[in-house]
Amino acid sequence: MIPPLTRLAGTVLYDADCGFCTTCARWLERHGTCTVAPWQSQDLEALQLTEDDVTTAAWWLDVSGRATASGAQAIAAALRTCAAPYRLAGWLMTLPLVRVVAAVVYGWVARNRYRLPGATDACRIDGH
Numbered sequence: 001m002i003p004p005l006t007r008l009a010g011t012v013l014y015d016a017d018c019g020f021c022t023t024c025a026r027w028l029e030r031h032g033t034c035t036v037a038p039w040q041s042q043d044l045e046a047l048q049l050t051e052d053d054v055t056t057a058a059w060w061l062d063v064s065g066r067a068t069a070s071g072a073q074a075i076a077a078a079l080r081t082c083a084a085p086y087r088l089a090g091w092l093m094t095l096p097l098v099r100v101v102a103a104v105v106y107g108w109v110a111r112n113r114y115r116l117p118g119a120t121d122a123c124r125i126d127g128h
Contacts, residue, residue: 011035011061012078013042013054015123021058023118032081057110072099072106
C-alpha cells in the first residue's frame with residue numbers, strides 16, 4: 001500500500017548562477033508549494049553548509065530551516081510538494097532501489113548541467 005502523499009513545507013536551495021538550475025527552480029516555483037531560494041541569498045554558516053556543498057548539489061531545508069537532504073533526495077522532497085504525477089515521482093525517489101538510481105542520475109545531471117537546456121558557462125562545476 002502506498003502511504004499518503006502529503007505535501008511538505010520547506011525550502012529547496014539552488015545555484016542561481018547556473019542557468020539550468022534556475023530554469024528548474026522556476027519550474028518548481030510554478031508547480032510546487034515549497035519555497036525556492038538561491039543559495040547565494042542564504043547564510044550558509046547558519047545552515048551549516050559550505051559553498052562546495054551548495055555549488056555541487058541542491059539542498060532541502062525542512063520547516064525549521066535545517067538542511068536535511070541534498071542532491072536527488074532534495075529534489076524528491078521538492079517534487080513531493082507538487083501535484084500528481086510529480087508528487088508520486090518524488091515519493092518513488094525515496095524507495096531504496098529507486099533512491100540509488102536517482103542518486104546516479106542526479107550525479108550525472110549535476111556534472112553535466114552546463115550541457116543541458118538553459119545552461120550557461122556558470123553551470124560548469126569546477127573540475128568538470
